Amino acid sequence: xxxxxxxxxFHATYHALGFEKVLKEQNIDVKLIxxxxxxxxxxxxxxxxxxxxxxxxxxLVDEYCIEVDELxxxxxxxxxxxxxxRILRKK
Amino acid sequence: MTARLKIILSGLMVGQxxxxxxxxxxxxxxxxxxxxxxxxxxxxxxxxxxxxxQYLRPEIAGFILGAFLISRMKGEFRVRGGSSPxxxxxxxxxxxxxxxxFLGCPLRMILRLANGDLNALVGLFGYIAGxxxxxxxxxxxxxxxxxxxxxxxSGYTMPLFAIALLALLFARPAFIYFSxxxxxxxxxxxxxxxxxGLLIGGVLQRTRLCTAGGFRDAILIKDYHxxxxxxxxxxxxxxxxxxxxxxxxxxxxxxxxIAHTSHLWNxxxxxxxxxxxxxxGGCPLRQTILASEGDTDAIITVVGMIAGAAxxxxxxxxxxxxxxxxxxxxxxxxxxxxxxxxxxxxVRSEVTIGKGVRSRx
Numbered sequence: 001x002x003x004x005x006x007x008x009x010f011h012a013t014y015h016a017l018g019f020e021k022v023l024k025e026q027n028i029d030v031k032l033i034x035x036x037x038x039x040x041x042x043x044x045x046x047x048x049x050x051x052x053x054x055x056x057x058x059x060l061v062d063e064y065c066i067e068v069d070e071l072x073x074x075x076x077x078x079x080x081x082x083x084x085x086r087i088l089r090k091k
Numbered sequence: 092m093t094a095r096l097k098i099i100l101s102g103l104m105v106g107q108x109x110x111x112x113x114x115x116x117x118x119x120x121x122x123x124x125x126x127x128x129x130x131x132x133x134x135x136x137x138x139x140x141x142x143x144x145q146y147l148r149p150e151i152a153g154f155i156l157g158a159f160l161i162s163r164m165k166g167e168f169r170v171r172g173g174s175s176p177x178x179x180x181x182x183x184x185x186x187x188x189x190x191x192x193f194l195g196c197p198l199r200m201i202l203r204l205a206n207g208d209l210n211a212l213v214g215l216f217g218y219i220a221g222x223x224x225x226x227x228x229x230x231x232x233x234x235x236x237x238x239x240x241x242x243x244x245s246g247y248t249m250p251l252f253a254i255a256l257l258a259l260l261f262a263r264p265a266f267i268y269f270s271x272x273x274x275x276x277x278x279x280x281x282x283x284x285x286x287x288g289l290l291i292g293g294v295l296q297r298t299r300l301c302t303a304g305g306f307r308d309a310i311l312i313k314d315y316h317x318x319x320x321x322x323x324x325x326x327x328x329x330x331x332x333x334x335x336x337x338x339x340x341x342x343x344x345x346x347x348x349i350a351h352t353s354h355l356w357n358x359x360x361x362x363x364x365x366x367x368x369x370x371x372g373g374c375p376l377r378q379t380i381l382a383s384e385g386d387t388d389a390i391i392t393v394v395g396m397i398a399g400a401a402x403x404x405x406x407x408x409x410x411x412x413x414x415x416x417x418x419x420x421x422x423x424x425x426x427x428x429x430x431x432x433x434x435x436x437x438v439r440s441e442v443t444i445g446k447g448v449r450s451r452x
Contacts, residue, residue, distance in 0.1 A: 012234040013311070014439075032312035034304075037094065041167045041384060043299045043373065045312055 005076050006051045009035055009044070009069040016045040022064050028053045039072060095319055101298040102323020108287045109202045109324070110331025112150070115279035119339045119348035120203045122328075123150060123291070125375035126187055126196035129393070130400035130409075131275050132256065135268050138397070139404035143273025147260040149281050153288015154376070155253035155383045158296040162384035167296075170246035172387030175235040178433050179388050182367045183395025184402070185426035186375065189363030191400065191409035192419045193217075194350055196375045197302035197364060201321060203350065205328035207342035210350050210357050217358035221365020222306045228434040229311065233370065235437055238388055246385035249393070253383075257285070274349055296384060301377035303368035349412060356415040356423070363426045370434055 010016045016032055023030040028049060035046040049057060051073055061068055092100075109122035121127055127144075134145030162168040190196050193214050195203060200218065203211035225233075259267050260281065270276040278284070298320065305317035332340050344352050351357070368374045371392055373381060378396070381389035403409040408419040 011237045013229050014232045014234055016312075017230060033314055034299075034308055034312075034316050037297075037299065041162065041296065041299065043301055043304050043317070043377070045308070 003076050004051045004073050006049050006054055006057070007033075007036060007039065007072040007074065008047045008049070008057075009039065009072070010046070011067060011069050013045050015067050016047055018064070019047050019061070019066050019068065022060050022066065023047075023049065023053075023057065026056065026060060028056060028060075036074075039070075095316065098298050098300060098316055098320040099323040101294045101300050102320035102325075103327040104294060105198070105291055105300070106202070106205065106324035106327030106329075107331050108291060109198075109328045110205075110334075110336055112279045112284065112287055113332075113336050113339070115283050116277060117279045117284070118274040118277040119336075120206050120208060121195070121199060121274060121277075121349060122202060123287075124195050124199035124202070125151075125154075125379060126190035126396065126400070127194075127199060127274070129187070129375070129397050130191060130403070131270075133397050133400040134270070134275060134404070135259075137266060137268055138401035141404040141409070142268075142275075143270050144275045144404070145268035145270045146275040146278060147256050147267065148278075149257065149260060149285040150288035150291075151379070152253035152256045152260075153285045153290075154292035154295075154379050155249045157289035157292025157294075158380045158383035159250040159253075159292075161293040161296045165297075168246060168385050170241045170243050170385040170387065171238040172241045172245065172390075173236075174238040174388045175437070176388060176391040178235060178437070179371060179392045180395035180398070181429060182371050182433065183378070183392035184399035185430055186364055186367035186371070186392075187396040187399030188403055188408055188419075188422050188426050189360045189367065190375070191360075191403040192415050192423050193357050193360030193364065194410050197361075197368070198324070198374070198376050200361065201302070201324050202328050203347070205325050206332045206336070206348075207340050208347040208350055209342070209344050210347060210352055210354075213354045213357040214361040217361035218302075218365040219306055219310075220358070221362035221367075222303060222369045223310060223365075224362070225366045225369030225434070226307060226311050228370065228438055232439040233434055233437050234439065235370070235372075235388075238386070241387050245387045245390075248387070248390050249383045292380065292383065295376065295380050299377070299380075302374040303365065304373060304377065306365075307369050351410050351412055351414045353410075353414050356410065356420060359423055360410075360415075363423055363430065366427075366434075367430055370430065
């Protein structure tokens with residue numbers, strides 16, 4: 001479970017912002033990201049959070065009536081960082 | 092390959108092709124300019140009579156066919172639409188007015204900057220300001236509405252338009268206009284231009300590079316993925332320009348190719364572009380790619396841009412190297428009024444996210 005991350009997509013950026021706000025208020029780790037390329041060819045915003053928080057997140061989505069699109073679970077990025085990433089991070 | 096490396100490489104490719112197309116004959120600082128090329132196409136089709144900007148630019152047909160073919164191959168050609176098409180037409184129209192008052196789309200702005208044109212830096216500040224204002228509407232709940240599945244035939248509009256443009260370009264019938272002087276007469280060989288367009292269209296369908304998205308995500312969600320692509324465009328174009336277009340490289344404000352030095356109108360023109368682009372969800376280049384993979388809302392936006400280009404030259408709204416016109420200044424102001432009215436109308440003030448409040452898409 002700890003090796004997977006959850007990605008939530010939305011119909012509108014506004015909903016993604018609301019989702020982030022509600023989760024942050026509850027101290028749940030969340031980060032808005034561009035929708036991962038393998039999920040969609042669109043360029044909207046998605047939210048990434050830990051799947052271990054999924055049940056709390058689902059409860060909050062219901063409680064706050066946040067409109068969400070799809071939920072994806074995926075393996076956490078285990079790729080070794082590329083050369084460029086390593087150079088840029090060293091900066 | 093990491094996602095960041097891919098977006099940087101796609102930016103480097105766009106920037107490099109931008110410089111190469113100048114080397115092969117496109118106007119200086121206009122190796123690729125989506126707004127200018129739609130304007131040239133509008134001229135070529137006789138929708139406006141500005142004799143110096145009339146040519147059926149094959150790069151545009153390339154963008155469309157490249158993005159269409161790759162989206163078909165990857166199973167991403169999905170025909171959808173119905174998200175406020177008329178509002179998108181109007182926003183596309185005024186996006187083009189802003190671009191033609193500045194003299195270039197956001198992509199050309201980066202290419203101009205990479206050739207030393209500091210007027211483009213003023214434009215860049217305006218573009219970011221426009222995006223910033225647009226983001227405030229998004230934060231307040233702005234949305235043009237959800238798109239839904241559409242009839243498959245609608246999705247073929249763009250590829251058929253591209254094929255028609257190429258057919259007319261090769262057949263050269265008497266009713267198609269070709270500039271004999273000015274920027275419209277500065278053209279790379281058709282096959283090189285088409286090939287570059289295909290490459291850009293295909294790669295950008297994969298990487299989703301967008302000039303508006305780059306700044307929007309950086310400001311709104313503090314994500315710099317797309318911004319890296321823009322850095323790539325700038326760097327590759329700068330390297331290309333100082334390597335093989337050095338005779339045209341000119342650092343400063345004065346004497347720049349197809350540009351004017353009115354700081355106020357460079358700024359405000361691009362502010363209008365940034366504002367409309369962020370509300371539309373993408374810059375002219377991104378709209379073209381989306382339109383080609385079946386997004387009929389983006390198709391309407393492109394039609395709005397072409398209409399805007401025709402009006403811009405018929406009504407004397409477009410700037411020239413001599414500067415902006417009075418009519419153009421009025422049109423930008425009307426553009427701001429209309430765009431802000433649309434933005435306010437599409438803010439769902441009654442819908443807030445909170446306990447027990449039902450939010451709609």
